[in-house]
Amino acid sequence: MCGIIGYAGHRDAGTVMMAGLKRMEYRGYDSAGLAVVGDRLEVRKAAGKLANLERQLQTHPIGEAHLGIGHTRWATHGGPTDANAHPHLGPAGRVALVHNGIIENADALRAELAGAEFRSETDSEVAAHLLERAVVGGRTLVEAMREVVARLEGTFTLVAIDANTPGTVVAARRNSPLVIGVGDGERFLASDVASFIEYTREAVELGQDQIVEITATTHTVTGFDGTPGTTRAYHIDWDLAAAEKGGYDWFMRKEIFEQPKAVADTLLGRITARGELALDETRIDPAQLRLVDKIVVVACGTAYHAGLIAKYAIEHWTRLPVEVEIASEFRYRDPVITPTTLVVTISQSGETADTLMATRHAREQHAKVISICNTNGATIPRESDAVIYTHAGPEIGVASTKGFTTQLIACYLLGLYLAQVRGTKFGDEIAELVEELEALPAKMQAVLDDLGLTLTLARDLLREPVYLFLGRHVGYPVALEGALKLKEIAYVHAEGFAAGELKHGPIALVENRLPVFIVVPPRGRDQLHDKVVSNIQEVRARGARTIVLAEAGDDEAAAFADTYLPLPSVPTLFQPVLAILPLQVFACEVASQKGYDVDQPRNLAKSVTVE
Ligand code: AGP
Numbered sequence: 001m002c003g004i005i006g007y008a009g010h011r012d013a014g015t016v017m018m019a020g021l022k023r024m025e026y027r028g029y030d031s032a033g034l035a036v037v038g039d040r041l042e043v044r045k046a047a048g049k050l051a052n053l054e055r056q057l058q059t060h061p062i063g064e065a066h067l068g069i070g071h072t073r074w075a076t077h078g079g080p081t082d083a084n085a086h087p088h089l090g091p092a093g094r095v096a097l098v099h100n101g102i103i104e105n106a107d108a109l110r111a112e113l114a115g116a117e118f119r120s121e122t123d124s125e126v127a128a129h130l131l132e133r134a135v136v137g138g139r140t141l142v143e144a145m146r147e148v149v150a151r152l153e154g155t156f157t158l159v160a161i162d163a164n165t166p167g168t169v170v171a172a173r174r175n176s177p178l179v180i181g182v183g184d185g186e187r188f189l190a191s192d193v194a195s196f197i198e199y200t201r202e203a204v205e206l207g208q209d210q211i212v213e214i215t216a217t218t219h220t221v222t223g224f225d226g227t228p229g230t231t232r233a234y235h236i237d238w239d240l241a242a243a244e245k246g247g248y249d250w251f252m253r254k255e256i257f258e259q260p261k262a263v264a265d266t267l268l269g270r271i272t273a274r275g276e277l278a279l280d281e282t283r284i285d286p287a288q289l290r291l292v293d294k295i296v297v298v299a300c301g302t303a304y305h306a307g308l309i310a311k312y313a314i315e316h317w318t319r320l321p322v323e324v325e326i327a328s329e330f331r332y333r334d335p336v337i338t339p340t341t342l343v344v345t346i347s348q349s350g351e352t353a354d355t356l357m358a359t360r361h362a363r364e365q366h367a368k369v370i371s372i373c374n375t376n377g378a379t380i381p382r383e384s385d386a387v388i389y390t391h392a393g394p395e396i397g398v399a400s401t402k403g404f405t406t407q408l409i410a411c412y413l414l415g416l417y418l419a420q421v422r423g424t425k426f427g428d429e430i431a432e433l434v435e436e437l438e439a440l441p442a443k444m445q446a447v448l449d450d451l452g453l454t455l456t457l458a459r460d461l462l463r464e465p466v467y468l469f470l471g472r473h474v475g476y477p478v479a480l481e482g483a484l485k486l487k488e489i490a491y492v493h494a495e496g497f498a499a500g501e502l503k504h505g506p507i508a509l510v511e512n513r514l515p516v517f518i519v520v521p522p523r524g525r526d527q528l529h530d531k532v533v534s535n536i537q538e539v540r541a542r543g544a545r546t547i548v549l550a551e552a553g554d555d556e557a558a559a560f561a562d563t564y565l566p567l568p569s570v571p572t573l574f575q576p577v578l579a580i581l582p583l584q585v586f587a588c589e590v591a592s593q594k595g596y597d598v599d600q601p602r603n604l605a606k607s608v609t610v611e
Helices: 013-023 050-059 106-112 124-136 141-149 240-244 251-257 259-267 286-291 301-318 327-333 353-364 402-422 427-438 440-448 452-460 475-490 499-504 528-541 572-593
Strands: 003-008 031-037 041-047 067-073 095-103 154-162 169-174 179-183 186-190 202-205 210-214 219-223 232-235 294-299 322-326 341-347 368-373 386-389 466-471 493-498 515-519 545-551 563-567
Touching: 003 013, 003 095, 003 154, 003 169, 013 031, 013 050, 013 067, 013 186, 031 050, 031 095, 031 154, 041 050, 067 095, 067 154, 067 169, 095 124, 106 124, 124 141, 124 154, 141 154, 141 169, 141 210, 169 186, 179 219, 186 210, 251 259, 251 572, 259 402, 259 440, 286 402, 294 301, 294 327, 294 353, 301 322, 301 341, 301 402, 301 475, 301 572, 322 327, 327 353, 341 353, 341 402, 353 368, 368 402, 386 402, 402 427, 402 572, 427 440, 440 572, 452 563, 452 572, 466 475, 466 499, 466 528, 475 493, 475 499, 475 515, 475 572, 493 499, 499 528, 515 528, 515 572, 528 545, 545 572, 563 572
Parallel strands: 294 322, 294 341, 341 368, 368 386, 466 493, 466 515, 515 545, 545 563
Antiparallel strands: 003 067, 003 186, 031 041, 031 067, 095 154, 154 169, 169 210, 179 186, 179 202, 202 232, 210 219
16 A cells, blocks of 8 residues: 655645655555655655655755655555656656556556656556646646546545646545645645644545645545535544554554455456456466466465465366465475476565575476565566566555455456466356455455454453364365464464364364364355354364354354354355454454554564575
């Protein structure tokens, strides 16, 4: 997620921009920039950390200005380079613009601007061109913004300035957040109140599909249709630390609640109007994909659990054998890899050494490698043949949450794409599954809106020494991931098992009041459901306290639950995207109640860059 700031007021704009960008560094970024309008429009931007931008400002100082925009970029379209850094300019350098979000129809719009000189690979620059073309054509910046947003598809917050109207900053918001800071003789625009909280605590939330024009003393809000906009003013009573987490106590908790949007963003632009998959980043010739006779998924930790779920989906849809390997084991077992093997590496950071070495090993064996990654331009995607980026935005908490659910989405997209390319699924079957994928964000939100029981459970079970997690089919990797979350942030013994494996040993662990979480598949899939219900009975008969995650209305499973956590109905293969949510929340709450550092748990790093 990018960080945006805009300013109109009496202070030095360059100073306000840099201070604001610093306040947003925690969000994660890979380039930064700013633009001001004093006696002229000036832009400074640089890949890498803010120190690079500061260096530029020292060697090439900007003139006095009291109006400007700033941006920290988390690369989605186009790698982290100076050219791709924001702000972006129109062709004549009259308008500067920063953008947060994904413009889905950027390629089509770029094609319309035939002959235009683009300086970057970004979708955002297209908006700068359109905006400048409109103001050069005589529109005010607000009128031009209104015209441009009517052409854009996707999610976007745009903030722009025009060299010829030095007193105003104009912004438009669709989905990605934007807040107005109301100061004395100054106004701020920001994706994050942390960037202006030191100047003012009075804020106005910009609503969906609204445009705002700020000057030093005014802010005028209208709808995309030009009608007056209603807004909500509020006083920010967070301290700065809380402001950086959007009011949440932990980045992990914030990221848990960002998952519906992260999943929606990861789906954006990958499904055509006809419900077909368009994974344009997979730069592997479909003819080669049709020759693939085996898939090997390689990853670590949470990403490995995502790979285990991918196996069920991809095998079912493509009829290709899928092996899932722990990266640190992969290359030491002398795996059978040939030029017709497709290796899929999954990594949130894109820097995990074990996974990187596995990638290199696969390529030495002449296999094609597709990387699923959340970090644009990271080492693993750079060393792969193709990449499917997840669009979760920076994941700050060490315990991966939105990284996991967006990895699942990317795996589903890849599986359906392979089925489409290889013809193992008809178009209407794929369209049906795509529809179910697109319904997931709303169902995830429904789960996150109803966490009362889960939070109570965390307090009731706070002092337990051992927790078991059971699941079958795709519920089994969910059990593993639920156990990992608890292990890594609450430092307790938690273990996930295949439910059918219980009777082969682990059931000896079950004793009175032992908490056992069981993920129950939706009803209807042959005996899968019934078998898991009997597993619940087995542990309950031995005194376990059963926490059952099952479809809402599943009375059969609920009958054996001490605590029943209902889930919205989804196809079996997609249930992990929902079932993991209460387990993430449970682990976060237990660790938080224990007083541990949820975001930076002991002994762990966000990215393990050593083997
Ligand atoms: C998960 O919560 C952990 N942070 C860890 O298992 C992580 O998933 C693993 O280290 C892989 O990291 P990556 O996705 O960045 O490669």
